[in-house]
Amino acid sequence: MRAVRFHTAGGPDTLAVEEHNDPVPGPGQVLVDITGAGLNRADALQRRGRYNLPAGATDIFGLEVSGTVGALGTGSTRFVLGDPVVALLASGGYAEKVAVDEGHVLAAPEGMGLLEAAGVPEVAATLVSNICMAGRFEHGETVLIHGASGGIGSFGIQLVKALGGRVAVTASTDVKLAHARELGADILINYTTDDFAEKMSAAGGADIILDTVAGPYLGRNLHALNPFGRIVTVGMQGGRTGDLDFAMLMKKKATIIGTLLRDRSSAQKTAIMSETQRLVWPLLASGSIRPTIDRVFPLSQVAAAHHYFDSHAHIGKVLLDCRT
Template sequence: MRAVRFRFPGGPETLRVEELDDPVPGAGDVLIDVAAAGLNRADALQRRGRYNLPPGASDIFGMEVSGRIAGLGPDVTGFRIGDEVVALLASGGYASLVAVPAGQVLPVPSGIGLLEAAGIPEVAATLVSNVVMTGSFREGETVLIHGATGGIGTFGIQLVKALGGRVAVTASTSEKLAAARALGADVVINYTSENFAEVLDGIGGADIVLDTVAGPYLDRNLRALAPFGRIVTIGMQGGAEGTLDFAKLMKKKASVHGTLLRDRPPWQKAEIMNRTRDLVWPLIETGAITITTDTVFALSDVASAHAYFDSGNHVGKMILDCSR
């Protein structure tokens, strides 16, 4: 099979498509003939040598795919050869074939093509596990999402609105804020010229802050919270260390959570995927959530895809067509 690996950490030019042995599905696995793979920030961090893979994970890039079932391992039920599916992976998605535990595989939502479907599982599962499950989102609450126009932002705005919430977002340009507003964001904040903590504090605070920055944002995230609010940190773009004022935390009766999705055990991922299917798939199929795809690159052009991702100019998901 064709698959993307790298020989040493660095820029997009380090990525190479190689010929490797086909994977064999083990007990409880399905083999997927990959149509497309989604590109995520963790892929860029892995390329730079700044992301430790979960134990036992392949060094092939890619955390989410769409495709067709090509084989079934022992003890797998509920799938047939040829079924169109999406899957959440620990790694291995930038390839023409991948084996994955069956609990991490879902049918493609009806009305969605295979290429755009590749951008669904990682963002949908991330939002459900962190906003709904860990963050205990309730109808009517306000969610602050840092990064308005990436995959998490464009999907998260629509999900929170569809669930009856209010959304505030941060971004660096007026164009990105306009795109977020068009997707349904209620409050848009240019973090280069505005203090998001002051803006949120002025409107009653956020019940949940979905944080991808960490370090330097910790104090401002806490200030932005409403009483009994929850900070859920899923990324460390700003650094791994910050200062926490426990007096402020206690006065607000607030909580801080740090989570990762990629290194969870398969049984937890299966729970999250089941919850995602039940909650999100109907919203996609009725059009309450639309899939925002920026660009589709050929797998053979993976270096250009990563270079464009690094530029930060994309709005929504970037996809690799693994048939090319």
């Protein structure tokens, strides 16, 4: 099969499509003939040599795919050959085939094309595990999402609104904020011109903050938080360390949560995917929420896809078409 690996850490041009042995599904696994794969921030970090792969993960890139069931491992009973599915992966998605635990595989959402569905599993599982499960979201709460225009931001706005919440977002341009408004965001903050902490405080504060920046945002996130609020950090784009005002933390009775999805145990991922299906799949089927797909590149143009992803010009998901 064709698959994308790299031999030297660096820019997008280090990526190349190579011939690779077909994977074989083990006990309890499903082999997916891949239709599409989604690009994610972790892929760019891995390419730069800044992301350690979880134990047992292949060095083939890719954390989420859509496709059809091509083979079943011993004891796999949830699917039959030919079923359209999506899957959450530790790695292996930039390819024509991937073997994955059947608990990390869901029937493809109804009402959308199979290629488009490749943009769903990683963002949906990230949002459900962090906002709903770790963040303990409740109806009527306000969620601040840093980064309105990426896959997580675009999907997260719709999900929180559909679950009965109020959404605040930050972005670097008015164009990206306009897109967020179209998706339903209530509070729009251009972080290049406004102090998001002051704007959030004036707007009533946040109950949950989904933070991809860490470092320099720690103090301002806490300032923007309501009493008993939760900061859920899922990325460190701004740096690994920051100053924490413990007096403010205690006064607000706040919770700071740090989490990753990729290195979770198989059982934890199975639980997350089950909850994702319960919460998100009916909303997708009804059309209440849709993944925002910015651009699709063929697998052979993976370097161009990463150049585009690194430019931060995209609004929504960037996908690879992995079909021959």
